Amino acid sequence: MTTLTDPSVVTVTSRPLAPGSAVLHDAFWAPRIETVRRRTLPAQRDQFDRVGHLRALAGTPAPGDAAPHVFWDSDVAKWIEAASYSLAAHPDPELEARVDEVVAVLAAAQRPDGYLNTYYTTVDPAGRFTDLRDAHELYCAGHLIEAGVAHHAATGRTTLLDVVRRYADLVERTFGTGPGQLRGYDGHEEIELALVKLARATGEERYLRLAAYFVDERGREPYFFDEEARRRGTPGWFAEHFAGVEHPGRTREYLQAHVPVRDQHEAVGHAVRAMYLYSAMTDLAAGTGDASLLRACRRLWDHLATTRTYVTGGIGSSAANEGFTRDFDLPSETAYAETCAAIGLVMWAQRMLTVDRDRRYGDALERTLYNAVLSGLSADGEEFFYDNPLASRGGIGRHRWFEVACCPPNIARLLTSLPSYAFAHGEDELVVHLPLGAEVTIPVTGGTATVRVETDGPWGGRTSLRVLDTPGGRLTLSLRVPGWARGLRMRVAGHDTDPGRLLGDDGYVSVTRDWAVGDELVLEHEPEVRRVWADPRVTTEAQHVALTCGPFVYAAEEVDNGPSLVDLRIPRRAAVERVDVPGLPEVTGLRLGGERVEHPGDGLYRTEPPRRVPAEVVLVPYYAWANRGAGEMRVWLGDAEEAFPG
Amino acid sequence: MTTLTDPSVVTVTSRPLAPGSAVLHDAFWAPRIETVRRRTLPAQRDQFDRVGHLRALAGTPAPGDAAPHVFWDSDVAKWIEAASYSLAAHPDPELEARVDEVVAVLAAAQRPDGYLNTYYTTVDPAGRFTDLRDAHELYCAGHLIEAGVAHHAATGRTTLLDVVRRYADLVERTFGTGPGQLRGYDGHEEIELALVKLARATGEERYLRLAAYFVDERGREPYFFDEEARRRGTPGWFAEHFAGVEHPGRTREYLQAHVPVRDQHEAVGHAVRAMYLYSAMTDLAAGTGDASLLRACRRLWDHLATTRTYVTGGIGSSAANEGFTRDFDLPSETAYAETCAAIGLVMWAQRMLTVDRDRRYGDALERTLYNAVLSGLSADGEEFFYDNPLASRGGIGRHRWFEVACCPPNIARLLTSLPSYAFAHGEDELVVHLPLGAEVTIPVTGGTATVRVETDGPWGGRTSLRVLDTPGGRLTLSLRVPGWARGLRMRVAGHDTDPGRLLGDDGYVSVTRDWAVGDELVLEHEPEVRRVWADPRVTTEAQHVALTCGPFVYAAEEVDNGPSLVDLRIPRRAAVERVDVPGLPEVTGLRLGGERVEHPGDGLYRTEPPRRVPAEVVLVPYYAWANRGAGEMRVWLGDAEEAFPG
Incomplete structure (x- = not known):
């Protein structure tokens, strides 16, 4: 980025979308x-x-x-x-x-x-x-x-x-x-x-x-x-x-x-x-x-x-x-x-x-x-x-x-005012920082351009920008590719295109052309569930793992998993499936074959070792927690680390 | 214990040893x-x-x-x-x-x-x-x-x-x-x-x-x-x-x-x-x-x-x-x-x-x-x-x-004043709460009795009480058997004796007899290294284990193990050996084949999983820490939990 390599210059390349310039769907x-x-x-x-x-x-x-x-x-x-x-x-x-x-x-x-x-x-x-x-x-x-x-x-x-x-x-x-x-x-x-x-x-x-x-x-x-x-x-x-x-x-x-x-x-x-x-x-x-x-x-x-x-x-x-x-x-x-x-x-x-x-x-x-x-x-x-x-x-x-x-x-x-955070406009350019389904109108040379943004939702991997209205002339459509996106595929006006060629160091794909009404920029990637570990200096999360999917961080709630969430373990190799969650109709939950630690013996300190037993683990997006009662919740869960194989 | 079953009665069964009544060796x-x-x-x-x-x-x-x-x-x-x-x-x-x-x-x-x-x-x-x-x-x-x-x-x-x-x-x-x-x-x-x-x-x-x-x-x-x-x-x-x-x-x-x-x-x-x-x-x-x-x-x-x-x-x-x-x-x-x-x-x-x-x-x-x-x-x-x-x-x-x-x-x-915490005297009775090598003199009917206590140290398992001096008559020798002691063996005046028969519900062995000068009560047990886990409600020590040997709780120090002790893991089955520790001549250290977690990748949150590699772990008694510089120290170490085997 020029601004990073030339720190003495401030270049304003875009402005947030003005209120009322997007119709959300x-x-x-x-x-x-x-x-x-x-x-x-x-x-x-x-x-x-x-x-x-x-x-x-x-x-x-x-x-x-x-x-x-x-x-x-x-x-x-x-x-x-x-x-x-x-x-x-x-x-x-x-x-x-x-x-x-x-x-x-x-x-x-x-x-x-x-x-x-x-x-x-x-x-x-x-x-x-x-x-x-x-x-x-x-x-x-x-x-x-x-x-x-x-x-x-x-x-x-x-x-x-x-x-x-x-x-x-x-x-x-x-x-x-x-x-x-x-x-x-x-x-x-x-x-x-x-x-x-x-x-x-x-x-x-x-x-x-x-x-x-x-x-x-x-x-x-x-x-x-x-x-x-x-x-x-x-x-x-x-x-x-x-x-x-x-x-x-x-x-x-x-x-x-x-x-x-x-x-x-x-x-x-x-x-x-x-x-x-x-x-x-x-x-x-x-x-x-x-x-x-x-x-x-x-x-x-x-x-x-x-x-x-x-x-x-x-x-x-x-x-x-x-x-x-x-x-x-x-x-x-x-x-x-x-x-x-x-x-x-x-x-x-x-x-x-x-x-x-x-x-x-x-x-x-x-x-x-x-x-x-x-x-x-x-x-x-x-x-x-x-x-x-x-x-x-x-x-x-x-x-x-x-x-x-x-x-x-x-x-x-x-x-x-969410559209003003999702969308910006530069010089004859629409910038999509956050793909929201919306019809967005921006000022361009000769008038305004309107682009319809379609997505398959925050759990999906497909975004299309379709030009609905343009005064003609060159227009740039720019779209952020999230750092977590994998397996990119792209079509520009009906043609498969190498996304790598259009993806800048800044993490945005930008296509500048004389877009015709109906032309479409489509970006797809594979939405995947990812495990995330914290820098070891975050000592409170040592031996813990968090799960994410798309932009969402997940959490375990007591209502789905029973109490004592501190005892859940997430095996490294456990397959994760997407599931509906009772009581949260809009969300995509995650389910995996996990483990739960049991604590035999009694006393404040004990010589019987904790033992792990199989336990299904259900996770919901963090934002949705505490909508079904005020039970336990945890984002970071026990990481069933791989032992050294010897 | 009568005092526990009859809570309306207070029975004083012993008094701490008076100052100057023990010669420590x-x-x-x-x-x-x-x-x-x-x-x-x-x-x-x-x-x-x-x-x-x-x-x-x-x-x-x-x-x-x-x-x-x-x-x-x-x-x-x-x-x-x-x-x-x-x-x-x-x-x-x-x-x-x-x-x-x-x-x-x-x-x-x-x-x-x-x-x-x-x-x-x-x-x-x-x-x-x-x-x-x-x-x-x-x-x-x-x-x-x-x-x-x-x-x-x-x-x-x-x-x-x-x-x-x-x-x-x-x-x-x-x-x-x-x-x-x-x-x-x-x-x-x-x-x-x-x-x-x-x-x-x-x-x-x-x-x-x-x-x-x-x-x-x-x-x-x-x-x-x-x-x-x-x-x-x-x-x-x-x-x-x-x-x-x-x-x-x-x-x-x-x-x-x-x-x-x-x-x-x-x-x-x-x-x-x-x-x-x-x-x-x-x-x-x-x-x-x-x-x-x-x-x-x-x-x-x-x-x-x-x-x-x-x-x-x-x-x-x-x-x-x-x-x-x-x-x-x-x-x-x-x-x-x-x-x-x-x-x-x-x-x-x-x-x-x-x-x-x-x-x-x-x-x-x-x-x-x-x-x-x-x-x-x-x-x-x-x-x-x-x-x-x-x-x-x-x-x-x-x-x-x-x-x-x-x-x-x-x-x-x-x-x-340590002998007054280690030793007490009852009615014609010496009570050894804590076996310290000492010659202990207590008042008894007809005068005083002196008993020589010998141990092989706090890491050992042998205690003997030998009567050095007695006015004659019945004398009781009582000795606490630690809750962590295993494999008890006992000799009374030269005869092997079933310790179970003499061990009270109170956890003390008591032998009352007409002890002659030179008679000896010997108690032996197997000193062993034990792993200890905390009640799961001690949430800060979830997924952690501590090691003990005899009365000692052990700790890892940076001087023996390098920095980032939070990354050490103690495998459940790792054999533990006793070792000398450089710079701490008096102590018995512990050494085991452990593991250390490495953290590939960078960033505050990362998708590369931590991995475990073999690492020798050396532990010292907790009390002895910070005598060789002010490095890291940890009592509770990562517990390499056994995975569910399936």
């Missing part, structure tokens, strides 16, 4: 996203009424309402964003009315100077912009800005975009290096990537400069949050809300503010914060051509991907800091692997693909989406995981809501 | 205890001069001295106790002079009313007896009392005993349920068992009553430490010294004060505290005939032994509370397993054996001593482990001293 995703529209979004909206978000925002709290939380505005904003993407793809007057209602409450709550924050307006009016480290003020602002941009893109209306522009303008006036300005940045990154979106939506480059200011300021000396604390004279929101606990938010690494961002080499601290920062850094590299930011992002990606990512794509192994610990510290049972962090990784991968087309990012996006993200949502669309462990001794289930409810609307907005 | 222990006398005790005494304990006690601190710690007096007291036991067994004028010097400093520091505590006298004179929960005041008093009793028993002099009696009398006046008395007890148990010793040494039953008061008061409502905190109006020593941390000392379980002691069913909280409490409860059961205390002790023992004890005998798996967590939570690498807690378990087992002769206690005492305790001391006698993990990734070594230095003098006092 994917057998796996379309029903799921329809569930988000019909069940998830209304249920989340109802939570605001139950808890009191909008009444607080309107200044009319009801008796029994919870005290406003500093995060609340971000919940509302992400819901609007999710609903807006849904509206762009699927008209829904009832949903649109509910969005308009919330937008109206926001607009009415905005102060004359543009300020908009439930907590500081109603609970602590004098505290505005005095606790950037802990109080999520600009984080909430960022989500409002993302909502405003999405709402405008979906509806064409500026009712919310105008509100968030006024707020962004206040932020621009307030923060910076100029006289009288506050030289700070937020403890929870988010506004940076939001301002990049706002700059693109409005064409106003000053928002891009403001985003760059926030990113560049981070981690500089003198340390802003020390100065802020001195000025404020109180220990900050975390200290007040976690009295007696050494909250990790007091560390600089937690906030990715330990050194300037270009000097950061390792993914550290709170995982969601890290992902949002790295996403913004990549956006800024693409938006400003700043190769030093892109170099930092590549380093950070390499570190994260090779040392701190679960096999599910989950990241951030510790609940203590909701984030990273040390290399290869990836315990299964205590895995935090927050849904929002996985979403953040998908967001970052999407951005890396705009400048570094490389299937490493696409593979990670796909793996994370189909496992660590999707596990966050129940089959019925109304319950959520906040953390996503890779093993459970039982008793773990999804919840309808959380006091800190970042994950539910975050997964909703990711799914309703 | 044991090939394993005598050199080690001589090292304690010649190196450990002088080195510890020098630490007091380096740190400033005695100068603080004398009220003449030097510039650069550390600020007195609330624990300091216990360090000094345990050193006196250890030195006293040593003097009882082995005259040493230089050591005796150093003891006298320290005793004189203590005596001079005592206040006119009997009070004696460095911290409260020099740092916080107004705070005396206001922070019983955190400040270890009566804990220090208890150790002083133990020192006074030991010093008197060793030297016959009362210079220290008189001091501690005056202090005990002050404690007796201060604490209790009478008018004007403080109805409290100490957060760290210790004074209770010390007062039992003082009662025995002085014949004053009121000290026993005071011990019973402290034990009975524990865990009662209203909760004393809440009332104490209210009266004091400050958060306590822990809160001040661990600012911002939720110190577990604030929980009632940490102090074993969550319910009255007779209602306690599970070993909880700080492990050393728990052991000292249970020891005192057993002492009181024996001393007062209170069967309700003994029943509680039996329950607590069963719970601890079957759910919360490491295979080394170490207890207390968590560093956070220096104590217990939950059943079967026994991780190796993060094992705390404090040396003092293991010593406390040995102390408790010694006491249980006085009332419940059962080899379960003797086996536990032996296992803990040879593994979890002995690992606490370096081969050269001058370095110590505070915590004793069962696995190390490298970089862990013993230290010469600690800021909280409880373990070094504790292991010294245990080893210099």
Whole structure:
């Protein structure tokens, strides 16, 4: 890749598909996203009424309402964003009315100077912009800005975009290096990537400069949050809300503010914060051509991907800091692997693909989406995981809501905007990072082109891209070939073609030609079940193996295998067949002739050896676990290693 | 056992051997205890001069001295106790002079009313007896009392005993349920068992009553430490010294004060505290005939032994509370397993054996001593482990001293009084709980009897008890047969005898006869290497096996096996031979034809399966680890499980 061999140049080769530019018919995703529209979004909206978000925002709290939380505005904003993407793809007057209602409450709550924050307006009016480290003020602002941009893109209306522009303008006036300005940045990154979106939506480059200011300021000396604390004279929101606990938010690494961002080499601290920062850094590299930011992002990606990512794509192994610990510290049972962090990784991968087309990012996006993200949502669309462990001794289930409810609307907005993660467009080029069944329309020279993508589902191996409409002229169709795909076959416009010839070092097949309407690019590969072993430095998974099929990582559940899953053994040579799984109609399960260890004798330590007996093992895709009760679950299973044959 | 079938009766069947009643010639222990006398005790005494304990006690601190710690007096007291036991067994004028010097400093520091505590006298004179929960005041008093009793028993002099009696009398006046008395007890148990010793040494039953008061008061409502905190109006020593941390000392379980002691069913909280409490409860059961205390002790023992004890005998798996967590939570690498807690378990087992002769206690005492305790001391006698993990990734070594230095003098006092743990005397009976080479003299009807115990060492299987001297009449020789012993053979006064006939349900062989001088009881068994597996609920050791030989648990060290010990596999059928180990002249190592797992491929997750190749595995006794550098170590090794043969 040129970008890898010439690290001083940032080349933007594609842009994510705009909202509303794809019509999904994917057998796996379309029903799921329809569930988000019909069940998830209304249920989340109802939570605001139950808890009191909008009444607080309107200044009319009801008796029994919870005290406003500093995060609340971000919940509302992400819901609007999710609903807006849904509206762009699927008209829904009832949903649109509910969005308009919330937008109206926001607009009415905005102060004359543009300020908009439930907590500081109603609970602590004098505290505005005095606790950037802990109080999520600009984080909430960022989500409002993302909502405003999405709402405008979906509806064409500026009712919310105008509100968030006024707020962004206040932020621009307030923060910076100029006289009288506050030289700070937020403890929870988010506004940076939001301002990049706002700059693109409005064409106003000053928002891009403001985003760059926030990113560049981070981690500089003198340390802003020390100065802020001195000025404020109180220990900050975390200290007040976690009295007696050494909250990790007091560390600089937690906030990715330990050194300037270009000097950061390792993914550290709170995982969601890290992902949002790295996403913004990549956006800024693409938006400003700043190769030093892109170099930092590549380093950070390499570190994260090779040392701190679960096999599910989950990241951030510790609940203590909701984030990273040390290399290869990836315990299964205590895995935090927050849904929002996985979403953040998908967001970052999407951005890396705009400048570094490389299937490493696409593979990670796909793996994370189909496992660590999707596990966050129940089959019925109304319950959520906040953390996503890779093993459970039982008793773990999804919840309808959380006091800190970042994950539910975050997964909703990711799914309703899924085509923008699956598809991108370059110069007269459609890029398919993730094959979803959809009709995709992209801008090309002379108009637009529409391509119908067909797949036989995430468990299959066939993808076709058929041109439905084109103004004529050269068009490039590019399709990621997953790193796990084997036995590639390819047809281009009816002719068998050597896929090796068209497969770039970047892991994408690209065919540029004068495609005619009806012409088809077909790629097939053999979907196979694979065993995966962890780097031996992941000591918690020594002697364990995981099974994958296509993008899916598999897990054993108690409901299929009985209790004590720790005793299951997967023989190396056991044949694996695909099976239907009772209670999970949509999934392809796996079944194999395995073994189960029995433990004769008694006592804490015993001299009778454990013995292995035959046992059928049934596995389900990890994302689908805990939809049939809250029994045991394990991704990593005992590896019946081959003994040395002598 | 009658005591088990009639739980309403407490029968004291034996007493630990008194200091100075055994002359050790044991090939394993005598050199080690001589090292304690010649190196450990002088080195510890020098630490007091380096740190400033005695100068603080004398009220003449030097510039650069550390600020007195609330624990300091216990360090000094345990050193006196250890030195006293040593003097009882082995005259040493230089050591005796150093003891006298320290005793004189203590005596001079005592206040006119009997009070004696460095911290409260020099740092916080107004705070005396206001922070019983955190400040270890009566804990220090208890150790002083133990020192006074030991010093008197060793030297016959009362210079220290008189001091501690005056202090005990002050404690007796201060604490209790009478008018004007403080109805409290100490957060760290210790004074209770010390007062039992003082009662025995002085014949004053009121000290026993005071011990019973402290034990009975524990865990009662209203909760004393809440009332104490209210009266004091400050958060306590822990809160001040661990600012911002939720110190577990604030929980009632940490102090074993969550319910009255007779209602306690599970070993909880700080492990050393728990052991000292249970020891005192057993002492009181024996001393007062209170069967309700003994029943509680039996329950607590069963719970601890079957759910919360490491295979080394170490207890207390968590560093956070220096104590217990939950059943079967026994991780190796993060094992705390404090040396003092293991010593406390040995102390408790010694006491249980006085009332419940059962080899379960003797086996536990032996296992803990040879593994979890002995690992606490370096081969050269001058370095110590505070915590004793069962696995190390490298970089862990013993230290010469600690800021909280409880373990070094504790292991010294245990080893210099080892005969009192190995031997006990009943009514015309010598009981050998632990076969050590020694000449043991016990009181019997008509005078004393002396028995020479010979063994072929802890790796051997032969023990002989030969009567050297007896006033005539019936004498019983009792010897514990370890639970792991196989192939018993026995000779009594020259005649082969069926050991099964003489082996009681309690696991002891007992022979009562008119022993003549020169008569010998010989017990032999086959020492064998055994594989041990953990209860499957110890999930961290699933697929692992440990090797034992005699009382020893074995460990692999990097120095013998190379790095990445996690990759070793122990085939089930591999023959194990005994070998010498370079650099550890005294130990019997084990060698076997094992396997090592190699990890081809790269990446965090990989599709190339690990493969096993032959590899010689050398194991050393756990206690001896980290004497040849600070490399990796593991007790639990990969179990090359037998596959189902089909």
